[in-house]
Amino acid sequence: NAGVMQNPRHLVRRRGQEARLRCSPMKGHSHVYWYRQLPEEGLKFMVYLQKENIIDESGMPKERFSAEFPKEGPSILRIQQVVRGDSAAYFCASSPVGGPSYEQYFGPGTRLTVT
Amino acid sequence: AQSVAQPEDQVNVAEGNPLTVKCTYSVSGNPYLFWYVQYPNRGLQFLLKYITGDNLVKGSYGFEAEFNKSQTSFHLKKPSALVSDSALYFCAVRDGTGNTGKLIFGQGTTLQVKP
Numbered sequence: 178n179a180g181v182m183q184n185p186r187h188l189v190r191r192r193g194q195e196a197r198l199r200c201s202p203m204k205g206h207s208h209v210y211w212y213r214q215l216p217e218e219g220l221k222f223m224v225y226l227q228k229e230n231i232i233d234e235s236g237m238p239k240e241r242f243s244a245e246f247p248k249e250g251p252s253i254l255r256i257q258q259v260v261r262g263d264s265a266a267y268f269c270a271s272s273p274v275g276g277p278s279y280e281q282y283f284g285p286g287t288r289l290t291v292t
Numbered sequence: 293a294q295s296v297a298q299p300e301d302q303v304n305v306a307e308g309n310p311l312t313v314k315c316t317y318s319v320s321g322n323p324y325l326f327w328y329v330q331y332p333n334r335g336l337q338f339l340l341k342y343i344t345g346d347n348l349v350k351g352s353y354g355f356e357a358e359f360n361k362s363q364t365s366f367h368l369k370k371p372s373a374l375v376s377d378s379a380l381y382f383c384a385v386r387d388g389t390g391n392t393g394k395l396i397f398g399q400g401t402t403l404q405v406k407p
Contacts, residue, residue: 181335183335208393210393210394210395212395212397218399219382219397219398219399219400220336220382220395220397221397222394222395222396225393225394232393233393233394235394236394268335268336270336272393275393277324277386277387277393278324278341278343280326280338280341281338281393281395282338283328283335283336283337283338284335285334285335286334286335288333
C-alpha cells in the first residue's frame with residue numbers, strides 16, 4: 178500500500194512566480210491536510226480538505242494561497258506570486274476518517290525555495 | 293486556545309540508557325495526543341497516540357508515552373536508547389470537542405543518542 182505521495186520533492190521558484198504542490202493521499206483516505214514547516218520551526222497547520230470541500234482553512238494566509246482536493250486527482254496547494262518568506266517545507270498528510278482520534282499519515286514533503 | 297510545549301530543544305543520551313522527551317499541552321476539551329518522529333529530509337512518521345484508557349501507551353520501535361492529566365503532560369520514553377533513534381521528535385494535540393482535523397505541533401526536540 179503506497180504511502181502519501183507528494184511532488185515535486187524540491188521546487189525552486191523566482192519571486193513572483195507560481196508554485197503548485199501536489200499531494201496524493203494514501204489509498205482509501207479521503208481527508209487531506211496541509212502543513213508548513215519553516216526553518217527551525219515546528220509544523221503549522223494550513224488547511225484541511227475532503228473531496229471537493231474545504232473543511233478548515235484557518236491556517237491559510239489570506240492572500241496568494243489556495244488549496245483544492247477535486248473529485249478526481251491529487252490535492253493541490255497553490256501559491257501565487259511567491260515571495261522569499263514562502264520558502265519552507267510543505268507537508269501533506271491524509272487520514273481515512275476525519276475524527277480527532279485518527280492519526281494522520283505524512284508524505285515526504287515538498288521543499289520550496291524562492292530565489 | 294490549543295497549544296503544545298516541548299521545553300527542551302535537544303536531549304542527549306548515551307546508547308543503552310533510558311530516554312525521556314518532554315511534552316505538555318493545553319486544550320479546552322479532552323486531549324488527543326500524538327508523537328511523531330522526523331528523520332532528516334523526510335516526512336513525519338507516526339509513533340503512538342493517546343485517545344482514552346490506560347495512561348501508558350505503547351508505540352512503534354519500543355517507544356511509549358505516559359499521559360498525566362493533572363500535569364497536562366505526555367512525555368515520550370524508551371527504556372534503552374539506540375543510536376538510530378537520533379532524530380527530531382514532535383508532540384501534537386487535537387481538541388476532541390471540535391470537528392477540526394488539525395494537529396497542533398510542538399516546536400520539536402532533537403534527540404541525540406551517542407554510542
